[in-house]
Amino acid sequence: MSEKLWGGRFSEKTDKLVEKINASINVDKRLYSKDIEGSIAHVKMLAHESIIAEDEAGAIVKGLIKVHAQIEKGEIDYSDELEDIHMHVEDALGKVMEKASGHIAKKLHTARSRNDQIALDVRMYLKDEINNIISLIIGLQKTIVQKAQDHIDVVMPGYTHLQRAQPLLFSHHLMAYYEMFKRDRQRFEDCFKRTDVMPLGAAALAGTTYPVNREFVKELLEFSEVSENSIDAVSDRDFVVEFISDASIAMLHLSRFSEELILWSSSEFGFITISDAFTTGSSIMPQKKNPDVAELVRGKTGRVVGNLMAIITLLKSLPLAYNKDMQEDKEPLFDTVDTLKICLDVYARMIPNIKINKEKMQNSCSKGFMNATDLADYLTVKGVPFRESHALSGKLVAYALENKKELQDLSLTEFRKFSDLIEDDLFEYLTLESMIKRRKSYGGTSYDNVKSQIVKAFDELNNSE
Ligand code: ARG
Secondary structure (H helix, E strand, O other): OOOOOOHHHOOOOOOHHHHHHHOOHHHHHHHHHHHHHHHHHHHHHHHHOOOOOHHHHHHHHHHHHHHHHHHHOOOOOOOHHHOOHHHHHHHHHHHHHHHHHHHHHOOOOOOOOHHHHHHHHHHHHHHHHHHHHHHHHHHHHHHHHHHHHHOOOOEEEEEEOOEEEEEEEHHHHHHHHHHHHHHHHHHHHHHHHHHOEEOOOOOOOOOOOOOOOHHHHHHHOOOOEEOOOHHHHHHOOHHHHHHHHHHHHHHHHHHHHHHHHHHHOOOOOOOEEEOHHHOEOOOOOOOOOEOHHHHHHHHHHHHHHHHHHHHHHHHOOOOOOOOHHHHHHHHHHHHHHHHHHHHHHHHHHHHHHEEEOHHHHHHHOOOOOOOHHHHHHHHHHOOOOHHHHHHHHHHHHHHHHHOOOOHHHOOHHHHHOOOOOOOOOHHHHOOHHHHHHHOOOOOOOOHHHHHHHHHHHHHHHHHOO
């Protein structure tokens, strides 16, 4: 005879290997707190609707609190035979209630299935984690804005195609990441809304014959809505897909940031120095100081994107309603949560520990003809149509290259060989400072723009607390 909670119709023992593949306890044990909280709400509802007696519910709640304490203290042995966290909690409840009223523990699962129970647990868990992640993003954004403010006037080369393009304020470049993380935060806030739907009461798939009060459970567990369709409630994990997708986008942003930090910290760039606490050495090359944190974050992006593929593939073509395949949703979900959290956290700690090599950044701006667009603009302001100014500036670049000079090193006489509209004021026009100052179109890199972006960002961050 099988002793399993579902063992009524079974006469043979489950195969050991089946037990192993069936068990999810090693993964879903992290849901114990939510599972117990959900059960307490469920049992209170059962009593409230007189489905079980008030004193029975009271005894079960007491028992569940004991089980919670046991798990916290590590006093519960997990075993594959009991499959998952739901069965472990129920089994432990039976044991703690054994002496007084063991049979009462068996009433807990009235009007409920593990199908709606797991949907509830995952939603409760994810709501908390989304909030944790939003706080971590805000923490990271703060360090970014602070860094931008501390280095407001540092000029660096801006790149397109990784070729020097136009000068930028380093603070402006950093604030680009502020914007990316702002959208990430908004995506998680939005995902929260769709996660915040209470599925309990859907039971196995069709709802239940008991007069349950789903609103009551929803209120107790602080959900915003109850699910409308019992089949949908137990079948879909689109909120998990959405979460991992949002996490993948956030990781993509972190991976781009990482790539830049890695490049900038190389001797070839030398734009930044990451402090010792956030770098590691080499076991063979004594001179090495490696940007491992950035590299690991870049690498972990692959894991999270892999998790996204896993959950999408898992759900593809799955018939309604619950299928055991869905038990496989937790590993990618939990791994995504853990990975994203540690990456955001370590980044927020690392950013303040990065030294900005102002001179190096600034000096890199004096080479590479980054003022060629401004030379064209200068001519355009003097009345030359832009396409013609562009061509003239291009010719001047070619001339300077031939003569192994930069544009700002040419003499007025050399410039005037190409256009007599060029006057002495060009030299001031081509300085880094005036190039930055003139880019005052909304969202551009001028000092004034970036300063007000920083003020706005600090405001947004303070208001989000
Ligand atoms: N451990 C299961 C899961 O994570 C819980 C639901 C099991 N339902 C079932 N009918 N066997 O999906």
